[in-house]
Amino acid sequence: MLDLNRPNPLRDAQDRRLPRIAGPCVLVIFGVTGDLSRKKLMPAxxxxxxxxxxxxxxxxxxxARRDWANEDFAQIVHDSVKEHARTPFREEVWQQLLEGIRFVPGDLNSDASFEELKNTILELDEARGTGGNHAFYLSIPPGLFDEVVGQLRRHGLAEQRGGQWSRVVIEKPFGHDLESAQELNRIVSSVFPSQSVFRIDHYLGKETVQNMLALRFANQLFEPVWNRNYIDHVQITMAEDIGIGGRAGYYDGIGAARDVIQNHLLQLLALTAMEEPTSFDARQLRSEKQKVLAAARPPVDLDAHTARGRYDGGWAGGVKVNGYAEEEGVSPESITETFAAIRVDIDNRRWAGVPFYLRTGKRLARRVTEVALSFRKAPHLPFTNSDTEALGTNALVMRIQPDEGITLRFGAKVPGTQMEIREVNMDFAYGGAFTESSPEAYERLILDVLLGDPPLFPQHEEVELSWKILDPVLDHWAETATKPEKYHPGSWGPQSAHDMLARDGFTWRRP
Known part of the structure; x- marks a missing residue:
């Protein structure tokens, strides 16, 4: 006999062997006409x-502010799906989605528009059986969050009662410094409880980022050497080979450090350096990441251990490209950086004395995101100098994109009669090891929002700790009031970034 009180195992987040299926709900996307919605959210x-x-x-x-009917919006979704979806288009799946697609034209400051939104959601609750469960995705500039969450409160759309839920999803940037991040949190938390606020960092939804946790904590091989006794330094890189494109309106005045280091790279640092959690429950993961960020500190010498640059005009990939100052929409007086690098130290027992170097930039030599752990040299090598002249240090590299995988670099004997040692790489690639294709980050993150499963979403404490690390760097750069150092497109950034590591006796990896 069927036990109706028994939990549905397909929705049991504890049993990761089974697919997690979202319950009935409405997803509302504000800013639905933007690139993020068209290229990522609707296809996901x-x-x-x-x-x-x-x-x-x-x-x-x-x-959105468009004079569209439901059919017009449905066509936009259809075209976005056909162009950008990861999985094959199937008519029967599309028809099922189509029945629940609606569009509400209006302004964010219009009470009438939000009243129409409320009526649309109530109609869907009745017609689609969505049960009063609503998620609101704010794919809009942070300056508009106050207006939207206020409208949701005034029109009763943020209320949660009788087992129903209402959640809000926020895209980065989470403020532009510590003070603005705290104000943003005050605005959102005045309407939604903390467990109903999901701050999207799409890097945390990538399979390879999650595999960092599996690599460390599912394998006895690595944990004994994952500390200051064996690791010399850590490099975390997010490089892009493109410029800002048409994003000057967003990018100019924000820059590489705010855009990438404050969120993506410091989150990768926290995942790399955290202690083993007692479980992968959201609260336990968050607690361990917060401990790392609380122990992390910005450079003591801000001149020696930070670098910023701006790509110049020239040739990249056989194409002539503009410099940042020539990009459309960039102010002639702008001092915004397109490259940023900083050293971060972690004052705890595991990592004391191990520098973490973070760098990000646009128009660099290639597109790559990776975390590289460089190990200390062996204390004694029973070889002659000629045997090991080119031998470097062992390294473990976790590649997050584009060629997802793990590389282990070590020394091996060259075949022959002499003892000649050469560096080799042992490589694991996701694409070659698994038949399953990796879901896009936004698939995982949207599903987690609808399930109410928050392990991959940073809470406001993590956001504020990250700003405490970066703010002194940004303040120092603002006080100098000098323009960032120019670097050639297709290079690995300005000379000051290379000098930064050279002072400590290191060099940047060439991915």
């Missing part, structure tokens, strides 16, 4: 549906 929703991870009782509502 379709991919989730195509994988059977969304229920029949699911609805998608777009909100």
């Amino acid at each position: 929703v379709y991919d989730l549906a195509n994988r059977g991870l969304l229920p029949p009782g699911f609805a998608l509502v777009g909100f």
Whole structure:
């Protein structure tokens, strides 16, 4: 006999062997006309549906300043899915999604528009059986968050009662410094409880970022050497080979450090350096990451251990490209950096004395994101100098994109009669080891929002600790009031970044 009180194992987040299927709900996307929505969010929703991870009782509502009918918006979603979805297009999946697609035209400051949004959601609750469960995705500039969450409160859309839930999703940047981040948190938390606020850092949704935890804590091989006794230094890199494109309106005045280091790279640092959690429960993961960020400190010598640059005009990949100052929409007086590098030290027993170097930039030699742990040299080598002249240090490199995998660099004997040692790489690639294709980060993150599963979402404490690390660097750069050092497109950044590591006796990896 069927026990109706028994939990549904398909929705049991503790049993990771089974697929997690979201319950009936409405997803509302503000800023639905932007690139993020068109290229990432709407295709991710379709991919989730195509994988059977969304229920029949699911609805998608777009909100924007467009004079569109439901059919117009549905066509926009259809075209976005056909162009950008990861999984094959299937008509029966599309038809199921189509039944729950609605559009609400209006302004963010209009009470009438939000009243229409409320009526649309209530109609879907009845027609689609979404049960009063609503998620609001704010794909809009942070300056508009106050207006939107206030409207949601005034029109009763943030209320949670009788087992129903209401959640809000926030895209970075989470403020532009510590003070603004605290103000943003005050605004959002005045309407939504902390467990209902999901701050999206799409890097944390990548399979290879999550595999960092599996690599460390599922394998006895690595944990004994994951500390200051064996690791010399750590390099965390996020490099792009493109410029800012048409994003000057967003990027100018923000820059590489705020755009990438404060969120993506410091989160990668926390995951690399954290202690083993007692479980992968959200609270336990968050606690260990917060301990690392609280122990991390900015450089003592801000001149010696920070670098910033700006790409110049020239040739990259056989194409002539503009310098940052010539990009459309960039102010002639701008001192915004497109490259940033800093040293971070962690004052705890595991990492004392091990520098973490973080760098990010645009128009660099290639697109790559990786975490590289460089090990100390062996205390004694029973070889002659000629045997090991080119031998470097062992390294463990976790590649996050684009060629997801892990590389281990070590010394091996060259075949022959002499004892000649040469560096070699042992490589693991996700694409070659698993038949399953990796879901896009936004698939995982949107599903987690709908499930109410928050392990991969930084809470406001992590955001504020990250700003405490970066703010002194930004303040120092602002006080100098000099323009960032120029670097050639297709290079690995300004000379000051190379000098930064050279002072400590290191060099940057060439991925």
